[in-house]
Amino acid sequence: MNGSSKQTIFLMVxxxxxxxxxxxxxxxxxxxxxxxxxxxPGTSGHVVPVNLRNVxxxxxVMFKIKDIPDSITxxxxxxxxxxxxxxxxxxxxxxxIKILMFPTDGSTLMITAGTGAxxxxxxxxxxxxxxxxxxxxxxxxxxxxNSTNQNVTTSTRKGYFWFGTKGDVKHDxxxxxxxxxxxxxxxxxxxxxxxxxxxxxxxxxGDGVIDVVDISMAIDLAxxxxxxxxxxxxxxxxxxTLGSARLELPILPMHYKGTVKxxxxxxxxxxxxxxxxxxxxxxxxxxxxxPEITGMSKDMSVAxxxxxxxxxxxxYSLNGEPIPAGExxxxxxxxxxIEALAEAQPVEIERALVATVGGxxxxxxxxxxxxxxxxxxxxxxxxxxxxxxxxxxxxxTYEVPNLQKGTANIRIMVYNAQxxxxxxxxxxxxxxxxYTVNWDGRDEGGTYVSSGVYFYKMTAExxxxxxxxxxxx
Numbered sequence: 060m061n062g063s064s065k066q067t068i069f070l071m072v073x074x075x076x077x078x079x080x081x082x083x084x085x086x087x088x089x090x091x092x093x094x095x096x097x098x099x100p101g102t103s104g105h106v107v108p109v110n111l112r113n114v115x116x117x118x119x120v121m122f123k124i125k126d127i128p129d130s131i132t133x134x135x136x137x138x139x140x141x142x143x144x145x146x147x148x149x150x151x152x153x154x155x156i157k158i159l160m161f162p163t164d165g166s167t168l169m170i171t172a173g174t175g176a177x178x179x180x181x182x183x184x185x186x187x188x189x190x191x192x193x194x195x196x197x198x199x200x201x202x203x204x205n206s207t208n209q210n211v212t213t214s215t216r217k218g219y220f221w222f223g224t225k226g227d228v229k230h231d232x233x234x235x236x237x238x239x240x241x242x243x244x245x246x247x248x249x250x251x252x253x254x255x256x257x258x259x260x261x262x263x264x265g266d267g268v269i270d271v272v273d274i275s276m277a278i279d280l281a282x283x284x285x286x287x288x289x290x291x292x293x294x295x296x297x298x299x300t301l302g303s304a305r306l307e308l309p310i311l312p313m314h315y316k317g318t319v320k321x322x323x324x325x326x327x328x329x330x331x332x333x334x335x336x337x338x339x340x341x342x343x344x345x346x347x348x349x350p351e352i353t354g355m356s357k358d359m360s361v362a363x364x365x366x367x368x369x370x371x372x373x374x375y376s377l378n379g380e381p382i383p384a385g386e387x388x389x390x391x392x393x394x395x396x397i398e399a400l401a402e403a404q405p406v407e408i409e410r411a412l413v414a415t416v417g418g419x420x421x422x423x424x425x426x427x428x429x430x431x432x433x434x435x436x437x438x439x440x441x442x443x444x445x446x447x448x449x450x451x452x453x454x455x456t457y458e459v460p461n462l463q464k465g466t467a468n469i470r471i472m473v474y475n476a477q478x479x480x481x482x483x484x485x486x487x488x489x490x491x492x493x494y495t496v497n498w499d500g501r502d503e504g505g506t507y508v509s510s511g512v513y514f515y516k517m518t519a520e521x522x523x524x525x526x527x528x529x530x531x532x
Contacts, residue, residue, distance in 0.1 A: 089113040089203060089211055091122060093196040093218030096182065099232060100190055100222060103134070103183035107196065107218060108176035109158075111141070115211050117170040119161040119204040120177065122215075125197050127154045130188035131220060135181040142170055142177040155199075169206055188222045191230035191256045196220060221259055226280045228260045234280045236335035236412045237420070239375055242277050244418070245269045247379070274377075281335065282364035282371045303328050304413040305424040306336065308392070308406055309493060311345075312437070312461065316399040319461050320351070320490035321406070322388035329415045330381035333359075334374040334389070339409040342368040344400070348393040350374075354487070355387040369409065381416050386454070387495055436460045436493060439467075441517040441524035444498075448529035452499050455484065457517050457524075461491040470518045471496055481508060484515075500530055 089112065096107035111117070127133065133156045138145045144167035148159045160178060162169070170177060198215040205211050223230045228238040242261050245253045246269050253261070253269070261269045263276040304327040311319065325331065338347060347370040349363045358380035362373045374382075374390065382389060394406060411423040436458035444453045459467055471485035482503055484496045498515075500507050510532045517524045 089115055089117075089213045090216060091120070091198060091201055091203070091213050092216035093124065093180075093198060094176070095219045095221070097221040097223055097225065098182070098184045099224060100130075100184050100188040101186035105182045105184065105220075107180045107182060107220065108139075109136075109178045109180060110175060111170065111177045112174040113170065113203075113211075114172050115203075116172065116206045117203055117211070118206050118208065119159075120170075120202070121157070121159045122201040123155050123157045123199040124180075125155040125199045126195065127156065128194045129154075130185040130222070131194055132183045132185070133180055134183055136178050137181070138178050139176045141173065141175050144168060145170075145177075147178055157200075182220065184222065190222050190232075191254075193219045193221045193256070193259075221256065223256060223260055225260055226263055226277050228257050228277075230256065230260070234277065236281060236333050236373060236375070236414055237418055239274065239277050239281055239373065240333050240414055240418050242269060242274050243375070243377060246271065246274060249379075278362045278373060278375070279364075282362050282373050283366070302415070302419075303422040303424055304331060306334075306408055306411055306413075307425070308408065310403040310405050311394065311396060311400060312403060316396055317461075318348075318393055318395045320391045320393050320465075320492060322353075322492040322494065323350070323390040323392055324386065324493075324495075325355070325382065325389040326386040327382070327384050327413070327415075327421060329384050329421060331384075331389075331413060331421065332376060332379075332381045332416050332418070333414045334372070335412040336372050336408060337410040338370045338372070338392075339407045340368060340370070340394075341404075344396065344398050344404075345406065346395040346397065347406070348395070350390040350392050353388050353391060356382050356389045358382075361390075385497070388492065391490060391492070436491065439517070439519050439522045439524065441515075441526055443526055444515065444528045448531040449500070450531060452497055453528065454495050454497055455515055456493060456495045457485075458493050459489045459491050459519065462520075466490050467519045469494075470516075472516050472518075473498060474514045474516065475508070476512050476514075481513065 092110045094108040094110055096105050098105040136147045136149045136158050138147045138160060142160060144163055145160045146163045150157045196218040198217060201213050201215055203211040203213045226234040226238060228241045245257060245261060261273055263273045304325060307324045309321050350361055350372055352359055352361060356374060358378060359374045359376050364371050408425040411425050413421040413423045415421050438460050440458040442456040444455045446453055455471060459469065466488045469485055469487060469489045472483050473481040475481050484498055502508055508530055510530050513528050513530060514525055515528060
């Protein structure tokens with residue numbers, strides 16, 4: 060073995076020895092540390108623990124927390140059960156606080172060996188605190204005395220106070236759809252990479268990783284936090300720019316008792332990555348079950364929470380596939396009418412959030428159903444397509460009444476003037492409601508048809524309905 064190899068081995072042994080000694084010191088030494096806390100600007104009563112890990116029996120503790128920013132005020136310090144009977148004195152000067160903990164009398168038990176909080180600091184946050192950032196809580200001038208009043212060498216570890224709330228990844232004061240979608244992006248390593256705040260706020264179970272468990276916890280928090288959904292509806296006549304989503308529900312039928320499935324219609328100007336909707340209803344008369352996805356929302360997942368006459372629903376995608384832009388039934392809402400209604404009544408959309416791809420916000424347009432809102436159909440109907448004549452695309456709307464067996468098999472087909480089948484637009488089972496399908500003017504082979512008159516037919520049960528349309532190139 061040459062000299063160089065011997066030196067390398069010697070260096071490795073030295074490093075290993077230092078590492079082992081450091082491990083033993085960490086395992087046996089005494090450490091005073093400040094825990095982490097959080098709170099929104101303008102709030103108070105936040106608790107941050109001061110923790111002691113000790114192998115020595117402790118009689119008294121004194122320390123400072125320095126460089127506290129103006130956005131935080133320490134309003135109190137209280138001994139915990141580990142320091143039961145200890146008196147705690149707090150003094151504040153500039154950006155530093157000094158805390159002294161000592162027994163109230165000779166009979167007070169000392170702090171025995173162990174790990175845990177010995178006191179809790181109470182903090183308030185200034186309204187001007189920078190939301191989404193953090194402040195360091197640095198320990199200084201630590202003096203720890205043992206049972207014989209000897210100074211005990213004690214290491215320290217600083218803590219942090221975040222100006223935000225766990226789960227509020229977007230740090231906007233609410234845990235909602237946009238926080239859930241951002242967590243999904245982080246868990247799937249989508250750009251942009253998470254900020255330090257996002258990693259802290261999104262790690263809800265505290266395991267250091269943002270994964271499906273954190274996403275699930277965030278969904279539970281979001282759908283249970285209806286009061287924090289602050290999006291207000293746009294009334295008819297308000298100016299609406301590109302980047303909007305209109306949500307509509309039909310009015311419930313009168314003189315009916317039982318369960319009906321009503322469609323939630325979405326008309327969006329951009330692809331939709333998620334929805335969060337709060338439905339308000341009279342709980343004495345209605346019950347709302349978990350919504351069902353449709354062909355339009357086939358790649359989405361649904362969460363639901365009902366409390367105090369408000370059912371909140373979140374629709375989100377774990378695989379990144381959005382609901383395409385356009386118009387159609389995005390959910391079927393099963394509503395049980397407990398008591399037959401003397402007049403048609405609505406299930407109101409009270410609040411709504413709509414997100415597009417990348418977590419951008421679409422303006423949600425909704426409100427109380429007006430007199431023009433479609434009532435639950437009482438019979439099968441096939442409406443005139445719009446526009447007509449058309450060039451590139453047209454919409455065909457049809458209605459399915461409430462049936463005793465609950466659903467009906469619906470087929471919508473287009474024929475040419477010679478009676479030859481051109482395209483099957485719809486072939487599926489539908490519950491009661493109003494539906495819309497699009498025809499882009501192509502045949503089954505994907506070729507655009509020529510100008511002329513065509514017929515579209517609806518078959519349902521023993522009902523056949525036919526209307527005429529025109530293609531104009």
